[in-house]
Amino acid sequence: SVILDGNSLNTETLLMMSSGNYNIEIASYAEVKVKKARKLLDDIIVENKVVYGVSTGFGNFANVVISHDNLEMLQTNLIESHCAGVGPPLSPEKTRMLLALRINVLCKGFSGISLESLTTLVDAFNASCLPWIPEQGTVGASGDLAPLAHMALGMMGKGKMWSPRSGWADARIILEANSIRPLKLKAKEGLALINGTQFIAAIGSEAVERARYIALQADVVAALTLEALQGTSRAFDAAIHGARPHKGQQAVAQRIRRLLQYGGTPSEITENHKNCPRVQDAYTLRCCAQVHGIAHDTIDFVTNILNVELNSATDNPMVLIDRGETISGGNFHGEYPAKALDYLAIGVHEIAGMSERRIERLCNPAYSNLPAFLVKDGGFNSGFMIPHCTAASLVSENKCLCHPSSVDSLSTSAGQEDHVSMGGWAARKALKVVSHVEYVVAIELLCACQAIEFHRPLKSTESLEAVHSLVRTVVPSYEKDRVHSTDIEAVTRLLPNELNTLADNCRL
Structure with missing residues (x-):
């Protein structure tokens, strides 16, 4: 097993994890941080505070406030609308690297994901339940949005997924065959899964x-x-x-x-x-x-x-446990x-x-x-x-x-995201x-x-x-x-x- 804590992964170990011969465990102290970050986020939601991507739209829709009743559906909409990748899928080896890396980053405790959802990702990695992720479509700025959205979609039991026993098949069937419950996204969890440079960094x-x-x-x-x-x-x-x-x-x-x-x-x-x-x-x-x-x-x-x-x-916004607040920033830029x-x-x-x-x-x-x-x-x-x-x-x-x-x-999202890295292509080439x-x-x-x-x-x-x-x-x-x-x-x-x-x- 490889123990992930958000602090000690390196390129050599990540490539090693592509083989399918290693399982992931989450360090106990990382679990504590993840729980604290989710608790802080839940408290903010209860207080009806306006937080980007939690109670607002995304990108150029950042000023659109979403009602409390629609916060979870907002995350589902985010994932499905951002699944716009094209081209051949990543190989199982590359998909393992991408999934392992996203798990590692979530372990840092700045994302606000629940431990339950993070555990689902770990279970999927350990069972080699690997989503269909097209290799083209990221501009590498607000995170590698399209490829990471396809990753999240598979974890939700939608789209296609690969496993050693089945090859490509319906994601829900593969998850069920491995006794993994599909993700049901809570507030901010969709954003927590797709904000980041993990496609660039994994490739x-x-x-x-x-x-x-x-x-x-x-x-x-x-x-x-x-x-x-x-x-x-x-x-x-x-x-x-x-x-x-x-x-x-x-x-x-x-x-x-x-x-x-x-x-x-x-x-x-x-x-x-x-x-x-x-x-x-x-x-x-x-x-x-x-x-x-x-x-x-x-x-x-x-x-x-x-x-x-x-x-x-x-991530954006960052959930800051020690300060009890969230702050919007630009760490997603590649x-x-x-x-x-x-x-x-x-x-x-x-x-x-x-x-x-x-x-x-x-x-x-x-x-x-x-x-x-x-x-x-x-x-x-x-x-x-x-x-x-x-x-x-x-x-x-x-x-x-x-x-x-x-x-x-190239400027995207109606000028809100007016500078991008094109890092996905940098990595692939x-x-x-x-x-x-x-x-x-x-x-x-x-x-x-x-x-x-x-x-x-x-x-x-x-x-x-x-x-x-x-x-x-x-x-x-x-x-x-x-x-x-x-x-x-x-x-x-x-x-x-x-x-x-x-x-x-x-x-x-």
Whole structure:
């Protein structure tokens, strides 16, 4: 189980929770806060105070006062009217992350949700009862309104819901099959479920964690390429990087030094070209630490932003227990995660940009002194000609996807919500960029492993030979033309898993 309290969730744990292998428990002290916040809200309702979203309409209807008899129906109307999302649904894994994150934020005790309703959300998560949530439709300002409304709708027993046993089916049937009573919204509870940046932050958490994995792998793959191209490891000397002491740059340089056994016993391949007259390598080899390094630092920066966001109250109005009042504010605005995720896309894209250029160097005999496209009988066999084209196409797509969505804003709700973050698209495209980077690095890894074999019987370092051997457990050597796509998919699946051990061993 993962115990949620509204204060200690992080991106790594949230991604872990996407698997369906973990249950949620609410910390006892969080339950106390939730109860106190609901009691305060109920007292305010009894006193007939006018509070936004509790006894008024929403957005541009904030000045419309709602009668006491209609407060609960107001919340139902809110959820149903805000279910305006379009496009394919989130996967079960992404939906788990979104639901878990909303539960965590509600645990902070600023929302006014009842413990009964919060427990229903927890029960649904633990049973993998996951609502249909279209991925498009949020502008990321007054919260991720449309996707979170679809989440709430399913919890009310309406619309579609997914479970492992049934697949997609009627939400009420799935809840009943799991002995979960559908939500009956009390005053403010609809608003409590949809005010927040949890769509942005959940998708962004997957993006940044996968970016962390692939950035580490890219360092390992770059070292293997350097070895295959008989490059020099002197560019990674500690004295050079100590003179420009960016954290990420120094970490990448040390990682590559360890992989290449710089300062120790050189590999047979390195020893074989020690008298090579070439003084320095091309930038995609020589400047690897500098370029990969800023990607690592970007990932760390974005992780810090998201870890704050995962544990932030993003409601409007905020229920302030200690002061006995509610205050309207703007914590729902998604500019923080939106800007950070735009930055993530730009930062991690450059890893693929470097990787694609190294693929070109491996495949081009003018650069590599290896057989063209890394295959015997060139002309009869095309070798890695088209995998390089695939890498180039993905890098080109990423260049378009890296245009920051958060520089755009369209006024909504009749000018009441006159600046929005567009953070939902920032998160979705950041994840798309990361997935493209994974493919490009996988293609470079295939090429580098193939290139190393043209140096046989000479061996590389122990660590890099281990990488080569691991790849060969899922993809054989490329002796003659065959379908590439299955090899690329197999190695891409390998990257977030086994290779991590090698990358972790080379961390600072």
